[in-house]
Amino acid sequence: MAAAQSDLRGDLAAIVGDAHVLTGPAIERTYDTDAYGVEHFPPQAVVLPADTAEVAAVVRYCNAHGLPFTPRGAGTGLSGGAMPALGGVVVSTKRLTKVLEIDLPGRRLKAQTGIANARLSAAVAADGFEFAPDPSSQSVSTLGGNIAENSGGPHTLKYGVTAQHILAVTLVDASGHVREVARGPGYDLLSLVVGAEGTLGIVTEAWVKLTPLRPRVETALFSFASVRSACDTVAAIVAAGVLPAALEMMDERILVAVRSAFGLDYPDGTLAMLLVECDGEPAAVGDEMARVVEIAKNNGTLQIQTAQDEAERARLWHVRKKGIGAMGRYAPTIVTHDGVIPPSKLPDMLDFVYAVAAEAGVGVANIFHAGDGNLHPCFYFDEREPGVVDKVVAAGEKIIHRCLELGGSVSGEHGIGVEKSGLLAQMFDDDSMRLQLDFRRIFHENPLCNPCKVVPDNKSCVEHKVRWRGVAT
Numbered sequence: 436m437a438a439a440q441s442d443l444r445g446d447l448a449a450i451v452g453d454a455h456v457l458t459g460p461a462i463e464r465t466y467d468t469d470a471y472g473v474e475h476f477p478p479q480a481v482v483l484p485a486d487t488a489e490v491a492a493v494v495r496y497c498n499a500h501g502l503p504f505t506p507r508g509a510g511t512g513l514s515g516g517a518m519p520a521l522g523g524v525v526v527s528t529k530r531l532t533k534v535l536e537i538d539l540p541g542r543r544l545k546a547q548t549g550i551a552n553a554r555l556s557a558a559v560a561a562d563g564f565e566f567a568p569d570p571s572s573q574s575v576s577t578l579g580g581n582i583a584e585n586s587g588g589p590h591t592l593k594y595g596v597t598a599q600h601i602l603a604v605t606l607v608d609a610s611g612h613v614r615e616v617a618r619g620p621g622y623d624l625l626s627l628v629v630g631a632e633g634t635l636g637i638v639t640e641a642w643v644k645l646t647p648l649r650p651r652v653e654t655a656l657f658s659f660a661s662v663r664s665a666c667d668t669v670a671a672i673v674a675a676g677v678l679p680a681a682l683e684m685m686d687e688r689i690l691v692a693v694r695s696a697f698g699l700d701y702p703d704g705t706l707a708m709l710l711v712e713c714d715g716e717p718a719a720v721g722d723e724m725a726r727v728v729e730i731a732k733n734n735g736t737l738q739i740q741t742a743q744d745e746a747e748r749a750r751l752w753h754v755r756k757k758g759i760g761a762m763g764r765y766a767p768t769i770v771t772h773d774g775v776i777p778p779s780k781l782p783d784m785l786d787f788v789y790a791v792a793a794e795a796g797v798g799v800a801n802i803f804h805a806g807d808g809n810l811h812p813c814f815y816f817d818e819r820e821p822g823v824v825d826k827v828v829a830a831g832e833k834i835i836h837r838c839l840e841l842g843g844s845v846s847g848e849h850g851i852g853v854e855k856s857g858l859l860a861q862m863f864d865d866d867s868m869r870l871q872l873d874f875r876r877i878f879h880e881n882p883l884c885n886p887c888k889v890v891p892d893n894k895s896c897v898e899h900k901v902r903w904r905g906v907a908t
């Protein structure tokens with residue numbers, strides 16, 4: 436039975452302490468969404484446990500009282516994963532921010548999962564190491580969120596996604612049992628937990644792999660007079676077998692926003708830019724960047740800005756990492772989409788994205804991991820305009836259909852969440868979808884753990900969609 440609100444607050448306070456239970460209208464509004472931003476549902480309470488034992492006690496309490504619960508890190512997720520779709524309790528990892536152990540000879544580090552991604556690298560930078568996954572949200576997004584979404588980032592092209600850098604986790608499973616999950620012989624449960632979007636339980640601690648810093652890094656920003664010539668450059672770099680550490684693209688709408696927010700020089704007539712980083716042994720890096728420059732020149736680059744020192748490198752990266760934030764000046768609401776296509780299809784795909792946005796009557800800007808073919812069309816609009824959210828959702832679906840037609844994927848790194856829980860079935864057949872749901876049920880008979888995410892697991896999820904959009908999707 437669900438507890439009355441006053442009992443709920445008191446019961447949760449008995450587990451985590453009164454100061455660490457948040458309730459009331461302001462809390463309901465703050466925690467009713469994430470960076471997906473257009474789908475909302477308020478929690479009954481938010482709890483901030485201090486350690487694994489408190490997380491487990493909260494999860495057991497929710498199970499005993501039939502309360503849905505939703506794990507939450509920094510709330511930067513872009514597919515609605517931390518939005519409490521059926522209300523209940525949000526379990527925040529805000530207080531789980533400690534580095535627990537650093538093992539340099541073993542090239543690994545253990546931390547609680549509420550720690551911000553960037554703090555992991557900062558903890559070992561002086562020793563010549565880093566945590567390689569670097570989502571552009573890394574100054575705030577948490578290790579737990581990165582694990583749950585199997586996040587990528589600009590350096591995924593060369594160093595892989597989060598899954599390749601997680602060695603073991605402590606999981607409070609959906610029933611409240613604490614389990615140590617590591618890779619080893621037998622079924623690879625760690626691969627199931629990483630990328631599960633918080634539907635199998637709450638990860639409270641993790642051992643992560645440390646990657647040695649490279650002896651040489653070269654970073655350059657290339658300007659182009661058209662999106663097509665920038666896309667052609669990306670396709671040619673990939674086709675030539677050159678593997679930069681990062682190969683990122685920004686179109687004109689992003690550049691204008693970044694220029695007015697932070698200042699950015701580029702020649703008149705620039706409609707797209709590529710940020711390219713090469714790293715490794717000095718001689719190899721020089722050769723690789725020379726090859727990239729040659730390809731960019733063959734495709735008509737207007738200007739090349741090369742970082743001469745660490746400060747300039749940081750300045751060039753600032754342009755990329757703050758690009759989405761800078762778009763806040765265009766409109767109050769931004770929905771950042773996520774789909775994957777083969778990089779060779781980029782030029783036509785970008786034309787398609789612009790056409791879809793124009794047809795829907797919403798603005799679009801593109802800033803994305805071009806080397807991976809991982810698109811991020813960012814729609815900007817005013818959510819309060821009647822009907823506009825439906826137009827944005829429909830435009831996103833058209834883009835995802837085209838990604839699938841081109842042999843790509845419904846998501847590269849932002850996850851399925853609620854945003855794409857209806858689209859996953861377009862990528863997999865009925866049997867595969869049933870298998871996904873069966874996996875979830877092995878972990879949890881009773882669908883209370885982050886319900887309605889990834890695979891709709893509960894008839895209330897349909898009701899949630901109807902309440903939100905007025906239609907069942």
Ligand SMILES: Cc1cc2nc3c(=O)[nH]c(=O)nc-3n(C[C@H](O)[C@H](O)[C@H](O)COP(=O)(O)OP(=O)(O)OC[C@H]3O[C@@H](n4cnc5c(N)ncnc54)[C@H](O)[C@@H]3O)c2cc1C
Pocket residue numbers: 469470505506507508509510511512513515516517528548549569570571572575576577578579580581582583584585586587588589632633634636637638639759760848849885888
């Ligand atoms: C400006 C901007 C740039 C971004 N750039 C990138 C990028 O380059 N690459 C990329 O991949 N993503 C990017 N993202 C998306 C987002 O930052 C990532 O998905 C990130 O990993 C989410 O972390 P978070 O701590 O904010 O998680 P939240 O948003 O709080 O949660 C995300 C999901 O993880 C679950 N979760 C959170 N913590 C835990 C836990 N401890 N245990 C189990 N489940 C948990 C939640 O239930 C939810 O389903 C960007 C977002 C923004 C706003």
